[in-house]
Amino acid sequence: MNHSRAPRRSVTANAVYGLLNPLPFGFFVAALIFDIIYVRTAGVLWNKGAAWLIVFGLLIAIIPRFVNLAQVWITSRHLARRADKLDFWLNLLAVVAAIFNAFVHSRDAYAVVPTGVWLSACTVILLSIGHIMMAVHSSAAKEFSHE
Numbered sequence: 001m002n003h004s005r006a007p008r009r010s011v012t013a014n015a016v017y018g019l020l021n022p023l024p025f026g027f028f029v030a031a032l033i034f035d036i037i038y039v040r041t042a043g044v045l046w047n048k049g050a051a052w053l054i055v056f057g058l059l060i061a062i063i064p065r066f067v068n069l070a071q072v073w074i075t076s077r078h079l080a081r082r083a084d085k086l087d088f089w090l091n092l093l094a095v096v097a098a099i100f101n102a103f104v105h106s107r108d109a110y111a112v113v114p115t116g117v118w119l120s121a122c123t124v125i126l127l128s129i130g131h132i133m134m135a136v137h138s139s140a141a142k143e144f145s146h147e
Contacts, residue, residue, distance in 0.1 A: 010075075013067050021064040025127045027057030028098060032120040039113055047112055050120070051105035058098050065095060083137040087130040094126035 031053035038046035072080045072088045101119035105112055 013071060017064050017067040017071075020060060024057040024061035024064070025131065027053045027060065028094075028120065028123045028127060031057065032124050035112075035117045035120045039117060042110065044109060047105065047109070050116070051102070054098055054102045054105055054120075058095065058102060061095055061098070065091060081137065083133055087134050090126050090130035094123045094130070097123045097126065
């Protein structure tokens, strides 16, 4: 009798992912808020603050994206659900939008508006859709397992 064990996701990788994944979302939301304040007040400090928040969000987003890449497409690809794969692509698109946003925020003064605001909003919307989708899918899976 051949018992092949199903591949499991690493507990350490899950812990790192769970700890670091929400942080970029917070940085990008704060950058969007700073961008909106900058549009209203034209205070250069808000623009520079948004630029730094985007950079920090991108730096912290690297580790959870690599963990997610490994878990969804390499080590646990048989366990990955469609929601996991769609969340991966939404997060990847958000990171690409944030990279372009970082370049836009490197411009001087009011040249950031409106492109920077739109890219910040796009980044936050993509991440929000991914988080909501995973929360709905997770709660549906829990309800299904309790029945």
